[in-house]
Amino acid sequence: MANDNNPAARYGRGAVVLHWLIALAIAANYVLAWVSEDLPKEERMALMGNHKALGIAILLLTMLRIVWRLVHKAPPLVETLKAWEAALSRVTHAALYFVMLAVPLAGWGLHSSASQGKAVGMFGLFDFPAMPVGFDKPTVGMFHELHEVFATLMLVLMGLHVLAALKHQFLDKDGTLRRMVPWMP
Numbered sequence: 001m002a003n004d005n006n007p008a009a010r011y012g013r014g015a016v017v018l019h020w021l022i023a024l025a026i027a028a029n030y031v032l033a034w035v036s037e038d039l040p041k042e043e044r045m046a047l048m049g050n051h052k053a054l055g056i057a058i059l060l061l062t063m064l065r066i067v068w069r070l071v072h073k074a075p076p077l078v079e080t081l082k083a084w085e086a087a088l089s090r091v092t093h094a095a096l097y098f099v100m101l102a103v104p105l106a107g108w109g110l111h112s113s114a115s116q117g118k119a120v121g122m123f124g125l126f127d128f129p130a131m132p133v134g135f136d137k138p139t140v141g142m143f144h145e146l147h148e149v150f151a152t153l154m155l156v157l158m159g160l161h162v163l164a165a166l167k168h169q170f171l172d173k174d175g176t177l178r179r180m181v182p183w184m185p
């Protein structure tokens, strides 16, 4: 069904920049975590240092993005969405925001408990303080479990999100992608 419902309905520049910057940073952080698994200890620690710093940057950018989203109105939904599609997209977007906070928060807790209160070095620029948590084994284990479970949930949600965006763009041809891609006609 080709239609041209409301081509002016696009996200603003701030929302678009934050969307793609954060998406790129999240993808890079999975790569860092996965690649570092197979490396000898020293190289693994170096890569994980970047994983942690990038993860904290994602946490801060997500907080900025949520404030931005509350202050700036999102464009109205594509008019041809069925009620269940509109509801599912709202739930998925809310769930994405949740894991975008929960994954780095759990990682921050994991680092803070496992390293016994060390700050997170932010690419040598400044130190991000440790989360005030206990250093006992159960606390470390809990944050580890949360970090893994939320990171897996995030992968599932991102998969659903990308498949939905592509389905709307190429099967429904309802112009969904250009809402978030400013250079698309």
Ligand code: HEM
Pocket (backbone or CB within 6 Å): 019, 022, 023, 024, 026, 027, 069, 074, 077, 078, 093, 094, 096, 097, 100, 158, 161, 162, 165, 166, 176, 177, 178, 179, 180
């Ligand atoms: C790490 C990966 C990603 C995350 C965490 C993410 C997150 C989000 C969130 C939370 C929204 C809701 C915006 C709002 O209304 O507040 C959104 C919208 C959108 N995203 Fe993503 N996204 C990611 C990757 C992608 C990719 C790869 C695509 C393209 C294939 C994409 C296409 C879109 C589109 C088209 C919208 C607008 C949906 C609409 O309102 O019609 N996203 N994204």
Ligand code: HEM
Pocket (backbone or CB within 6 Å): 026, 029, 030, 033, 034, 048, 051, 052, 053, 054, 055, 056, 058, 100, 103, 104, 105, 106, 107, 108, 109, 110, 111, 120, 144, 147, 148, 151
């Ligand atoms: C959106 C941001 C983040 C994503 C997507 C992410 C994702 C991941 C993934 C997929 C793993 C491998 C999980 C496993 O099998 O153990 C991992 C491990 C880890 N992450 Fe993150 N992470 C993020 C943020 C953070 C932050 C902010 C920190 C700390 C400040 C952190 C600290 C760690 C640590 C210490 C591990 C190693 C766990 C182990 O020893 O197995 N992560 N992360």
